[in-house]
Amino acid sequence: MAAGTFLEVKDLKISFPTDDGLVKSVDGLSFQLERGKTLGIVGESGSGKSVTSLGILGLHNKRNAQVSGEIWLDGDELVSAGAETVRALRGNKMAMIFQDPLSAMHPFYTIGHQIIEAYRVHHKVSKKVARKHAIDMLGRVGIPQPERRVDDYPHQFSGGMRQRAMIAMALVNDPQLLIADEPTTALDVTVQAQILDLMHKLQEEFNSALIVITHDLGVVAELADDVLVMYGGRCIEYGTARTIFEQPEHPYTWGLLGSMPRIDRPNLDRLVPIPGLPPSLINLPTGCAFHPRCAYEPRTGGLGRSLSPELAGSGQPGHLVRCHLPTDERQRIWREDVKPKLEAQ
Amino acid sequence: MITYIIRRLLAAVLLLFIVSAAVFSIFYLVPRLVGATPETLATRYVGRSATPETVNLIAHKLGFYDPIWVQYGRWVKGIFLGSEYDYGSGTEQCPAPCFGYSFITRQPVWPDLLDRLPVTLSLAVGAATLWVIFGVATGVLSALRRGSLLDRAAMGVSLAGVSMPIFFTGLISLLVFSYQLKWTAAGGSYTPFTENPGDWFYSLLLPWIVLAFQFSAQYARLTRAGMLETLGEDYIRTARAKGLPERAVTVQHGLRAALTPLLTIFGLDFGLLLGGAVLTEQVFSLPGLGKYAVDAITNNDLPKVLGVTMMAALFVVVANLVVDLLYAVVDPRVRIN
Numbered sequence: 277m278a279a280g281t282f283l284e285v286k287d288l289k290i291s292f293p294t295d296d297g298l299v300k301s302v303d304g305l306s307f308q309l310e311r312g313k314t315l316g317i318v319g320e321s322g323s324g325k326s327v328t329s330l331g332i333l334g335l336h337n338k339r340n341a342q343v344s345g346e347i348w349l350d351g352d353e354l355v356s357a358g359a360e361t362v363r364a365l366r367g368n369k370m371a372m373i374f375q376d377p378l379s380a381m382h383p384f385y386t387i388g389h390q391i392i393e394a395y396r397v398h399h400k401v402s403k404k405v406a407r408k409h410a411i412d413m414l415g416r417v418g419i420p421q422p423e424r425r426v427d428d429y430p431h432q433f434s435g436g437m438r439q440r441a442m443i444a445m446a447l448v449n450d451p452q453l454l455i456a457d458e459p460t461t462a463l464d465v466t467v468q469a470q471i472l473d474l475m476h477k478l479q480e481e482f483n484s485a486l487i488v489i490t491h492d493l494g495v496v497a498e499l500a501d502d503v504l505v506m507y508g509g510r511c512i513e514y515g516t517a518r519t520i521f522e523q524p525e526h527p528y529t530w531g532l533l534g535s536m537p538r539i540d541r542p543n544l545d546r547l548v549p550i551p552g553l554p555p556s557l558i559n560l561p562t563g564c565a566f567h568p569r570c571a572y573e574p575r576t577g578g579l580g581r582s583l584s585p586e587l588a589g590s591g592q593p594g595h596l597v598r599c600h601l602p603t604d605e606r607q608r609i610w611r612e613d614v615k616p617k618l619e620a621q
Numbered sequence: 622m623i624t625y626i627i628r629r630l631l632a633a634v635l636l637l638f639i640v641s642a643a644v645f646s647i648f649y650l651v652p653r654l655v656g657a658t659p660e661t662l663a664t665r666y667v668g669r670s671a672t673p674e675t676v677n678l679i680a681h682k683l684g685f686y687d688p689i690w691v692q693y694g695r696w697v698k699g700i701f702l703g704s705e706y707d708y709g710s711g712t713e714q715c716p717a718p719c720f721g722y723s724f725i726t727r728q729p730v731w732p733d734l735l736d737r738l739p740v741t742l743s744l745a746v747g748a749a750t751l752w753v754i755f756g757v758a759t760g761v762l763s764a765l766r767r768g769s770l771l772d773r774a775a776m777g778v779s780l781a782g783v784s785m786p787i788f789f790t791g792l793i794s795l796l797v798f799s800y801q802l803k804w805t806a807a808g809g810s811y812t813p814f815t816e817n818p819g820d821w822f823y824s825l826l827l828p829w830i831v832l833a834f835q836f837s838a839q840y841a842r843l844t845r846a847g848m849l850e851t852l853g854e855d856y857i858r859t860a861r862a863k864g865l866p867e868r869a870v871t872v873q874h875g876l877r878a879a880l881t882p883l884l885t886i887f888g889l890d891f892g893l894l895l896g897g898a899v900l901t902e903q904v905f906s907l908p909g910l911g912k913y914a915v916d917a918i919t920n921n922d923l924p925k926v927l928g929v930t931m932m933a934a935l936f937v938v939v940a941n942l943v944v945d946l947l948y949a950v951v952d953p954r955v956r957i958n
Contacts, residue, residue: 335861367864374862379855382874383954384881394863429953445863 760844896933
């Protein structure tokens with residue numbers, strides 16, 4: 277493990293046997309993350325983003341999921357570790373913020389109860405001490421009058437306040453790894469910005485490693501240092517946020533950029549969707565998983581249909597792309613064809 | 622919350638009045654429509670051998686010639702204020718709540734009901750305790766070990782339990798456990814708790830088990846379905862993500878939510894049982910409200926039937942009311958609105 281690396285995922289594979297066949301949700305994913313850094317994992321629904329995050333926390337049921345590979349968290353390997361070891365780390369050293377805070381919080385317990393519970397699992401303190409800590413935490417995530425609202429139930433909070441409470445619950449044990457799964461998807465736009473600001477501020481305060489899982493490139497642009505683009509359970513492009521936004525080389529990433537609304541472009545109404553549907557994870561297309569939807573597939577000379585491309589280095593250091601097209605051709609297509617179109621949109 | 626309780630209480634009282642009017646109409650009006658006369662009713666008090674004059678006199682004294690709503694009014698007044706009955710051979714005081722006199726025994730109905738209630742109450746409380754414990758425990762274990770041998774066995778047995786009627790399981794178990802093995806008391810050997818708690822327990826053990834078996838089966842299936850649904854909820858995943866031990870996840874988060882809908886069903890079942898566990902009491906010859914109702918119906922003893930029906934209705938309405946109020950305690954989302 278490289279110095280400074282806090283989380284390292286090596287060749288992670290997660291699949292679910294079903295009556296229709298083996299669903300390979302994550303197929304050979306690798307990445308690294310340092311403290312204080314943010315990784316954005318981007319992809320469509322069913323690309324394996326959430327399955328990856330649940331896999332890191334060890335939340336897959338052993339009875340219906342097959343997990344292999346390695347997950348190193350600060351020197352501990354989690355895939356082969358016992359359930360009790362992973363449980364003790366969960367919520368403590370690594371925590372998660374879920375997408376829809378209304379369904380992700382228990383409707384019958386107060387916000388305070390749920391935060392106190394999270395704290396007391398990992399700290400042997402009295403309820404009174406934990407309660408004080410919970411109120412303090414609610415204040416830090418920007419909930420007004422926390423000493424009063426701590427006794428409210430989730431349904432008495434607004435959507436944005438609920439997500440703040442959810443963040444407070446995740447951060448109550450000072451986790452060093454925080455995974456946010458679509459943290460702003462259930463919120464309206466003005467609240468989204470506030471929550472992103474809050475997460476950014478708290479990450480700096482706690483110096484934690486952050487993984488943001490999203491289909492929204494706007495969120496990635498806001499938070500991420502590095503970006504991992506997933507398609508069909510695999511990484512198809514990996515690089516710094518700057519590289520991914522300014523010099524992306526995978527046709528799928530180009531498609532994602534083209535389908536993202538941007539306020540700095542003149543024609544906001546002309547979004548270009550990626551044609552076709554995400555692939556079935558039981559029967560991935562042969563060759564490159566993206567080839568049925570790829571406009572540049574004819575240029576591979578049939579390779580795209582027959583052979584799965586490897587994830588290989590590209591122009592920038594640390595920039596990885598899984599594509600049959602030669603690097604210089606990809607860069608040329610981006611420069612001359614895709615980029616001008618995006619800017620003209 | 623206070624206004625909610627008051628509103629519910631008023632609604633419950635209104636409902637009881639409607640039920641009483643309906644029940645009274647069914648038992649007093651419908652026979653008239655198919656040809657029964659005031660004299661027929663009076664005959665039931667004085668017997669067939671009485672002269673027409675006596676019958677006529679009694680029918681007048683008991684007000685059977687009055688319009689039906691006057692009779693209903695008198696009956697309701699009797700319940701609240703008591704009434705006087707004149708059989709010609711002197712008047713008898715019937716203090717409130719007066720449900721009239723039995724046609725057959727000439728005894729007032731209300732003291733009878735009070736006598737029978739402890740039997741039914743003993744049966745219902747004991748059986749409910751058993752079925753809640755066993756039903757819920759079986760349901761939870763089945764849900765946690767879904768698809769296992771235990772799950773399939775429990776669900777198979779519970780399907781049998783739901784399907785077999787009490788008069789079958791009751792008679793079979795009486796035959797086997799009471800008469801062959803002599804482990805449990807024979808039918809008809811009820812002893813009140815106040816007389817001898819040991820005998821009371823012994824005499825009710827088999828009825829409790831038989832009644833609870835049927836209900837446990839139903840509760841096990843409901844609990845299992847509720848648990849499976851709850852365990853798939855997002856907040857269960859959150860609880861695990863917090864690092865809670867699995868036991869806390871399933872009990873404090875899962876079971877807590879899964880049990881709430883069961884509360885409603887339990888209230889209804891328990892209320893119904895208090896009005897008389899008809900089949901169980903009949904099979905085991907327990908002198909409770911259910912057996913009382915059956916005897917009253919068999920003898921066409923209208924005042925008794927009316928009294929026991931109103932008693933049952935009261936229990937169902939009260940049980941519903943209690944459940945609704947408890948729901949507000951259990952589910953905070955109901956409390957606020």
